Amino acid sequence: MAFCLGLLGGGLVTATVLVVVGSLLRAPLPAPVPWLLVGLMLVVVLGKELGWLRIRLPENRRLVPETVFRLGRHAGPFQFGLEMGTGARTYLPSGLPYVAAVAVLFLASVPAALCAGLGFGLGRALMTTANLRFGESGAWDAAWTRHRRVLALLLGLAFLLALLVLLLSDPTVRMPGTRSG
Amino acid sequence: MSRLHWHPLAGAATVLALAAAATGLPVLAGWLAMGAASGFATSGST
Numbered sequence: 438m439a440f441c442l443g444l445l446g447g448g449l450v451t452a453t454v455l456v457v458v459g460s461l462l463r464a465p466l467p468a469p470v471p472w473l474l475v476g477l478m479l480v481v482v483l484g485k486e487l488g489w490l491r492i493r494l495p496e497n498r499r500l501v502p503e504t505v506f507r508l509g510r511h512a513g514p515f516q517f518g519l520e521m522g523t524g525a526r527t528y529l530p531s532g533l534p535y536v537a538a539v540a541v542l543f544l545a546s547v548p549a550a551l552c553a554g555l556g557f558g559l560g561r562a563l564m565t566t567a568n569l570r571f572g573e574s575g576a577w578d579a580a581w582t583r584h585r586r587v588l589a590l591l592l593g594l595a596f597l598l599a600l601l602v603l604l605l606s607d608p609t610v611r612m613p614g615t616r617s618g
Numbered sequence: 619m620s621r622l623h624w625h626p627l628a629g630a631a632t633v634l635a636l637a638a639a640a641t642g643l644p645v646l647a648g649w650l651a652m653g654a655a656s657g658f659a660t661s662g663s664t
Binding site: 448452524529530531533534536537540545548549550552553554555556557558559560561562563564566567568570571572577580581584587588589591592594595596598599600601602603606 | 621624625626627628629630631632633634636637638640641645646647648649650651652653654655656657658659660661
């Protein structure tokens with residue numbers, strides 16, 4: 438429980454930092470540029486996932502040290518979750534959080550950023566809870582590896598669907614065929 | 619809940635269902651779904 442709460446807290450911390458920094462960065466940008474940047478990041482991540490681009494996105498290539506558990510029965514797991522929930526403290530095996538980060542950085546209001554951060558923490562909490570309850574140690578990771586292509590497809594689809602919701606609800610975006618005034 | 623409920627594919631299907639539901643909800647649900655998809659996608663070995 439404390440671990441999952443930490444994950445949610447970590448997501449909120451990162452989202453808050455991104456929206457504060459982003460509010461400064463986006464100020465001088467004309468309307469289409471933020472979405473172009475999100476699109477560019479999406480293309481980069483897609484290229485990387487499909488093996489077309491040989492690049493390394495920035496990530497903290499370390500595990501969260503087990504010394505955090507010295508903090509006690511509740512504070513230890515909470516801090517462990519908090520550090521994992523930020524998405525900046527350890528490995529990131531997927532490129533999707535980078536696209537989400539750029540979207541929050543350039544597009545999100547404060548409530549939207551907090552929802553994205555909460556969602557990130559929930560996603561990680563679902564992952565860790567499922568992993569623990571699935572069965573013997575390593576079985577969940579083995580199942581993930583076995584179905585990794587289908588999982589990447591389902592999660593990519595979910596991500597794109599959510600991104601489409603944001604795009605279509607953005608009043609600064611005019612779709613072809615729509616007329617203003 | 620059975621073991622099947624905790625399978626990675628069940629988790630991914632849940633996230634996809636959340637994103638699908640977000641199409642009919644206020645835009646904040648879209649942000650939540652985007653975060654959830656990216657958070658769950660960070661599973662797997664590195």
